[in-house]
Amino acid sequence: MRQEPAPVLRADARRNTAQIREAALSVFRDRGLSVPLEEVAAAAGVSKATIFNRFGGRVGLIETVVDQIVAVEMDRIVAHTRSLPEPRERIVHYVTAMRDLQYDRPAANDVLLQAYPHSAQLMDICRAAGEMNAELIADGRAAGALHPQVGEADLHALVVDNALALKHGARPERADYDRRTGFVLHGICSD
Template sequence: MRTLTGAVPSQPRLRADARRNSEQIRSAAIGAFQGRGLTVPLEEVARAAGVSKATIFNRFGGRVGLIEAVIEEVVATELFAVIDHTRTIEDVGERIAYYLTALRDLQYRQPAVNDVLLQSYPHSRQLMEICRVGSEVNDELVAAGRESGALRAEFTASDLHALVVDNALALKHGGLPARDDYDRRTTYLLDGIRGHQPAADGR
C-alpha cells in the first residue's frame, strides 16, 4: 500500500502529558476533518481535544502542520487504495469507470478529499504530493482510454481534471445533492466521455 513519507519531520520525544495532548488533538482533527473538511476552525478542534488553540500551534505549528499529521488517515490511505486498485483492472473501460465512480464516491463522503483536490493548502507538501499522484493517474487513464477507444478521441487529461475539480467545487460550495441524484449524474458523466464503439455489423 502506497503511503505518504518524508513530508513531516520527526518530533522530539515528548513528556507523557504532551504526548497525550498531541494524540487527543490528532484524534479530534481526524474526526473533524473527515466529517467537514480541512477548513474546520481550529478552535473547534481544540475544544474537541480538550486543549487550547495555542496548544495546537505549540504541538503542530498551525493548521498545515496539523493537516500533515493526519492527512494519511483522513484522505491518503483511502484515495491511494482507489488508485492502486484502479491500476489492477485489465479492461481499460472498466478501469476508467471504476476510478471515476470510486473517486466521486470519496468526494461525496469525505469533504477533505475536495479540499485536497482544490489544493486549498498549497503550502502542504503532503497535499501537493497527493495531487501529483492524482494527476499522474489521470494522465495514465486518459492516454489508455484514448488509445483503446474507451474514451472519446477528443477527451483530454485536462478535461478529466476539470470534471473532478468542478465536482469538488459544487460539493464544497453548493451542498450535497441527494445520493440517488448524484449517482445518476455519475452515470451521465461516464456515458458522455465514453468512446463511440462501432456496432457489430460495422455501421
C-alpha cells in the same frame, strides 16, 4: 552536523498531542480541512495555542493526519484501478471511486482543490492523481474507450468541478449524486 534527539514529551503533552490528532481525524474527515482550528481544539479539549505548539498550525496538523483521512484511500483507488484489465473498466472504476470519495470525505475536496498549497503532502497527493488521470486518458484513447475529445484537462476539470460543487453548493441526495456520476461516465466514455 549532528542532530539533537527529539525532546521527550511529558505525559500530559503526549496525551494532548494524541487528543488533538484524534480530534483532527474526526473533524477533518467529516467536515473538511478548512474547519476552524478552534473547533478542532474544542473537540480535543485543548486550546488553539496547544495545536500551534504541538503541530505548528493548520498545515502541520493536516500533514499529521492526511494519510489516514485521504491519502491511503486515494492510493487504494489508484491501485485497484491499475489492477483492472480493460481501459474502460479502469476509467469507470476510477471516476466512480473518486466521486464516491469526494462525496464521503469532504477533506478529499480540499486536497483536490489544492486548498493548502504549502503542504507538500497534499501537493504530492494531487500530483499522483494527475499522473493517474494522464494514464487513464492515454490508455482510454489507445483503446478507443473515451470520447475522442476528452483529454487530461477535461478529466481534471470534472474532478475539480465536483469538488467545488460539493464544497460550496447544496449537498445532493446520494441517489441523485450517483445518477449524475452515470451522466459523467456516459459523457466521457465512447459508446
